[in-house]
């Protein structure tokens with residue numbers, strides 16, 4: 001394994017790691033999650049503590065029994081041996097049944113509460129601004145939703161009930177020891193203090209170690225994912241060696257963290273074990289003197305001794321669970337952080353979101369109304385772009401600098417410009433995928449409503465009026481049918497007829513499974529041209545008044561290009577079209593051409609004027 005130093009930025013998952021305490025908001029979040037089950041949870045807890053109490057109180061009954069045998073009067077002195085045995089049996093069985101009921105019901109409710117938390121995090125994360133996804137490596141997001149969430153669910157969905165049982169046990173032990181003889185309260189306080197001290201000494205170290213551990217996992221996962229995705233590039237550049245070395249370094253960092261965490265845990269456990277042994281010795285010796293002096297009965301000493309012996313084990317279990325609990329809480333904290341980020345401007349959460357995180361949310365009636373609405377019932381729409389200044393982040397240079405133009409309803413506008421001139425960025429701006437710093441864009445003069453204070457139409461409704469084929473054709477893992485018709489509302493005939501229009505019908509029918517053929521992740525089992533044609537088909541099916549194509553035909557052969565151009569002519573003939581293309585032949589039939597240069601409009605006019613000028617200037 002290589003031991004070269006690694007740059008810090010690869011090691012952390014980019015979070016600012018806090019030392020010590022949690023964010024206060026996570027308690028609020030847990031309250032949101034559990035509040036729908038509040039009464040049932042309280043009922044469960046009452047059952048649970050009663051159950052544990054009944055089971056442990058057997059020790060006290062036996063203590064009284066012993067005292068009766070040695071001639072000391074007490075509340076149970078009147079009972080016969082048979083009655084006592086029956087009492088013990090009834091307490092044990094009832095205690096067991098109540099404990100089991102508590103565990104099963106509590107775990108069920110808790111699992112529901114935590115999965116509602118997960119849903120709420122997903123609802124918000126999917127609406128975070130594009131800049132979040134630009135700046136956050138996918139591996140980091142995946143870690144939150146897999147390993148961090150796993151830690152949370154694993155504990156809350158089951159062992160949390162066990163953890164609470166242990167707390168019940170400790171509480172009941174204190175109560176029952178006091179009932180047996182209040183003098184032992186001094187012991188209890190002393191034992192509690194000693195345990196707490198040892199825990200405090202270790203807590204900081206354990207918590208930090210666990211945080212480091214969970215943060216050191218995602219860089220190696222991210223690197224691994226990147227490597228598998230870029231496998232062919234890495235091989236062709238023969239860089240396997242350096243990639244695997246970097247993975248080894250990241251992974252060995254993770255393993256070192258893991259070993260450190262285990263070491264801290266082991267040392268903690270050893271300290272606790274030694275403490276229990278010591279306490280038992282002290283209790284044993286002092287009990288002897290207490291009986292001798294007549295301060296305690298034999299029965300009560302028995303009770304105290306039993307509980308103190310038991311408590312050593314229980315306290316240790318408590319702290320073991322506590323560290324697991326803390327790990328789960330770190331998971332909650334990490335997901336909570338995503339849940340509380342600002343979502344994209346203009347986006348609203350669906351009405352099913354219930355956690356009060358201050359994000360704007362649709363009311364059910366508005367949501368229902370919008371689901372059936374379109375921005376326009378016409379077959380096309382106009383676009384107004386007014387003095388738009390656009391950049392991807394505040395610290396990056398302007399990509400569009402005061403762009404100003406209109407597209408008339410039903411017009412076909414071609415966009416040309418050198419690589420990097422801002423063509424695709426203009427489309428990002430049209431969709432309001434990034435905040436527009438200055439200027440505005442409207443469809444049929446409707447701007448999207450971006451803040452509570454401004455007027456405008458719903459952002460989703462606004463976006464729905466544009467169908468888009470991106471420069472990188474995106475397909476999803478699943479069937480071909482799913483990729484064409486994500487909502488699953490269209491008939492087989494409709495799908496096949498559209499496939500025929502892009503010239504893929506015969507090809508699809510020849511595939512195993514036909515329309516149900518499998519598409520792999522990002523469509524990697526298809527050629528780039530095939531992917532473009534399928535995206536075109538998907539776009540044809542959307543029936544939006546504005547159709548935007550960014551290099552939609554760049555990777556298909558001339559015949560396919562002709563089919564696509566003809567299909568767009570036929571199908572989108574009365575729609576508004578915005579077409580970006582490097583191959584100028586594709587743009588021949590446009591009404592007007594917009595020429596972008598360094599984020600500014602160099603020319604805008606009839607195709608017959610602008611296209612030759614562009615050809616003569618830029619392509620010489």
Ligand SMILES: Nc1ncnc2c1ncn2[C@@H]1O[C@H](COP(=O)(O)OP(=O)(O)OP(=O)(O)O)[C@@H](O)[C@H]1O
Nearest residue numbers: 134392399417418419420421422423424425426471
């Ligand atoms: N997500 C992004 N974050 C930051 N900068 C970006 C991002 N996408 C593009 N850019 C920058 O914006 C500028 C314009 O890029 P854009 O993709 O709009 O060019 P383009 O005209 O579509 O080029 P091409 O013809 O190669 O597709 C480039 O300088 C690019 O580096």
Ligand SMILES: [Mg+2]
Nearest residue numbers: 423424425471
């Ligand atoms: Mg582009």
